[in-house]
Amino acid sequence: MKHWYHPGFWIVLLLVMGIGIFPIISQDAAARESGFSVLLAISMAVSLNIIMGYTGYVSFGHVVFYGLGGYTGMYLIDSLGMSLPVAVIGGGAMSALLAFLLGKAILRLRGAYFALATIGINEAVRTFISNFDPFGGPTGIELQFSVYKVYGGAANALWITYYGVVAIAIFTVIFSYWIKSSKFGLGLMSIREDEDAAEVLGIVTPDAKTRAFMYSAILPGMLGVLFFFKNGNVEPGDAFRLHFSIESLVMIMLGGQGTLLGPVIGALSYQRLRVSLLTSDLSIGPLPLKEFQLVIAGLLMLLIILFIPAGLVGWLRQKFNALRKVLL
Amino acid sequence: MSVLLQVQNVSKKFGGLTALKDVTFDLPSGQILGLIGPNGAGKTTLFNTINGVYKNDGGKVIFRGVDISDKKPYEVSKLGMSRTHQIVRPLNDLTVLENVQVGACFGHENHSLAQSLSIAKDTLEFVRLDQKIDQLASSLNVAQKKRLEMARALAAKPYLLLLDEVLAGLTPSEIDEMIKTILAIRDQGITILMIEHVMKAVMNVSDRIIVLDYGQQLAEGTPEEISENPEVIRAYLGDPKLAEKLMEDR
Numbered sequence: 001m002k003h004w005y006h007p008g009f010w011i012v013l014l015l016v017m018g019i020g021i022f023p024i025i026s027q028d029a030a031a032r033e034s035g036f037s038v039l040l041a042i043s044m045a046v047s048l049n050i051i052m053g054y055t056g057y058v059s060f061g062h063v064v065f066y067g068l069g070g071y072t073g074m075y076l077i078d079s080l081g082m083s084l085p086v087a088v089i090g091g092g093a094m095s096a097l098l099a100f101l102l103g104k105a106i107l108r109l110r111g112a113y114f115a116l117a118t119i120g121i122n123e124a125v126r127t128f129i130s131n132f133d134p135f136g137g138p139t140g141i142e143l144q145f146s147v148y149k150v151y152g153g154a155a156n157a158l159w160i161t162y163y164g165v166v167a168i169a170i171f172t173v174i175f176s177y178w179i180k181s182s183k184f185g186l187g188l189m190s191i192r193e194d195e196d197a198a199e200v201l202g203i204v205t206p207d208a209k210t211r212a213f214m215y216s217a218i219l220p221g222m223l224g225v226l227f228f229f230k231n232g233n234v235e236p237g238d239a240f241r242l243h244f245s246i247e248s249l250v251m252i253m254l255g256g257q258g259t260l261l262g263p264v265i266g267a268l269s270y271q272r273l274r275v276s277l278l279t280s281d282l283s284i285g286p287l288p289l290k291e292f293q294l295v296i297a298g299l300l301m302l303l304i305i306l307f308i309p310a311g312l313v314g315w316l317r318q319k320f321n322a323l324r325k326v327l328l
Numbered sequence: 329m330s331v332l333l334q335v336q337n338v339s340k341k342f343g344g345l346t347a348l349k350d351v352t353f354d355l356p357s358g359q360i361l362g363l364i365g366p367n368g369a370g371k372t373t374l375f376n377t378i379n380g381v382y383k384n385d386g387g388k389v390i391f392r393g394v395d396i397s398d399k400k401p402y403e404v405s406k407l408g409m410s411r412t413h414q415i416v417r418p419l420n421d422l423t424v425l426e427n428v429q430v431g432a433c434f435g436h437e438n439h440s441l442a443q444s445l446s447i448a449k450d451t452l453e454f455v456r457l458d459q460k461i462d463q464l465a466s467s468l469n470v471a472q473k474k475r476l477e478m479a480r481a482l483a484a485k486p487y488l489l490l491l492d493e494v495l496a497g498l499t500p501s502e503i504d505e506m507i508k509t510i511l512a513i514r515d516q517g518i519t520i521l522m523i524e525h526v527m528k529a530v531m532n533v534s535d536r537i538i539v540l541d542y543g544q545q546l547a548e549g550t551p552e553e554i555s556e557n558p559e560v561i562r563a564y565l566g567d568p569k570l571a572e573k574l575m576e577d578r
Binding site: 183186190199200201205 | 379381400401402405406410411413417418419420421422426429430431433434435436440441444480484
């Protein structure tokens, strides 16, 4: 009994499809590159929203799933000669496995303790990978140029990874809506509102939280494979960049945590802002604005928490009751 | 009449403090058992120990023939025991309807989301909150939140309902309404264990009453026996008015 006709779902789906299809129609490489980073950001934010927005557990080191998935996929392609689709599935599976094990261990922590633990995990995995020889230690894994031959050469491989990220972005939206409108999702939101009350009401909280954590980890794992395959190499510093996690958090907060549309809008506007800062010639005193991306992210987060903690979509829903039926 | 709940020598300690000591009673199906006692007597602790929020430090709780002493709250809930909280715990950012659906979905009948919809609507009508269905739970007043807690617990279709001070903080007319609701729940065949400070209510609706004081059972009996028990009156003498009231309300 899903409400697949809900306008709030179609708004988000068509928005993401529109962003994804535009570069395919125009066949423009520059549009494809910006489309790739926007869709990557959207999928990361929508995935993180499952554990953070629906369940109320802030995963600060979520990039660990992206990095580990990426590494796993690159290893499967480079050392075991597997195809990209298999590597993508492998990366997702590895991230889900890590989330499952972590879920058993650290999801009993609440609030800030959980957030801190996830940062610790990211650092621990980074250090481990830096010293793990099969994954190339500190230098990482670099793909041979010949790998791309199977995919019609490097230029064509870029298009293939783009189709991959479009498919994943569309899937994350459907997946996120499915969770939000399911019985399982109702359980997650009960945990977010009051975990002790949720337990008394019969929600098997340890299982529900672990499942939510796994669901929010699978797609980042797959995205990591696509990104690093396109990139051609993966290094510990690139794969486990903590500030990528923090940027995803800002995107969710900006758009509205716990909503379907919020993370999409948040990712879209944050990416726009980032690009305009990076390409800007303006400067504040001796400092060029392009160095300012993370400063702005920090400020933005502060302002949102202080003034509109519900984010843009959450705020609209609170202010205009009629929008509740349209915006999810 | 079969015994639904057996509490046998249950004890609970917090550090050096003994909150409950050797509490023992049987609750037959279909009855209302009142649990009274001065503040800090261990009434809510007893609830928490029965439904698995706390692990007991001795003794056994047997529910429908199953030993639930070591079970988690969600396991106890799935066996058919629901409760309300003394300090209401609504799921604020969910609607009233969704709150009650949670009870129906995850309680012991394990309904699907679609099935839970009609159960939740019926239950809300029963507790007379059906006008508020689409409001957020946070927008309700205290009396309505208490009804919401009750609806959420009832939607699980429990065998046993634990009510923790559902009358506290209500106006006299709200209390009369709530008493009617409680009796109607009993008439549906649901067994009730209730903590209550409003003496008039607990004396009127209970089939039997247990008095707790400093974590120990001071007395057990029918409302008549309890109100005439000198030990009970002495326990309440810290609050002479209450003792007086106890006599009056009989």
